[in-house]
Amino acid sequence: MTIRNFRERVYDVVRRIPAGSVLAYGDVAAAAGSPRAARQVGYALAALDEGGRDKEGLDVPWQRVIRTTGHIAFQGDVVRGPLQRRMLEDEGVEFEDDRVPMKRFRWQPDLEDLG
DNA sequence: TCCATGACTCCGC
DNA sequence: CGCGGAGCCATGG
Numbered sequence: 001m002t003i004r005n006f007r008e009r010v011y012d013v014v015r016r017i018p019a020g021s022v023l024a025y026g027d028v029a030a031a032a033g034s035p036r037a038a039r040q041v042g043y044a045l046a047a048l049d050e051g052g053r054d055k056e057g058l059d060v061p062w063q064r065v066i067r068t069t070g071h072i073a074f075q076g077d078v079v080r081g082p083l084q085r086r087m088l089e090d091e092g093v094e095f096e097d098d099r100v101p102m103k104r105f106r107w108q109p110d111l112e113d114l115g
Numbered sequence: 116t117c118c119a120t121g122a123c124t125c126c127g128c
Numbered sequence: 129c130g131c132g133g134a135g136c137c138a139t140g141g
Contacts, residue, residue, distance in 0.1 A: 006139090036135085037123090037137055038124060039123045039136065040137060042121070065122080120140095121139105124134105
């Protein structure tokens, strides 16, 4: 990782996740070039504005990033929790017992997309 | 430069 | 399975 900072790379990766698929924070961190920086991915997404846009005003589909367990990030948050779940369901992502079956919805990024 | 922060994970029990 | 604790490390002050 060099020129572009970690956050920008995170946003680029998240933008590549197709609707109907999800990625874990750790997956995004690895794709962004820092496998152990899962927490920083969350921090990067927290820096987005209310509309899910980055500093440049570009939209970032933050709802497609969830925990590796399949749980959405905002368990306990009565506002953002249900919001994220609804946004995902609108894209076709299904839930079983309050969690996404990662086996079926976890996106497998193409190596060529990471350049 | 040092230090606190935190939308996370892995591991042991 | 669930829980608690210890790593991890990019930011910003």
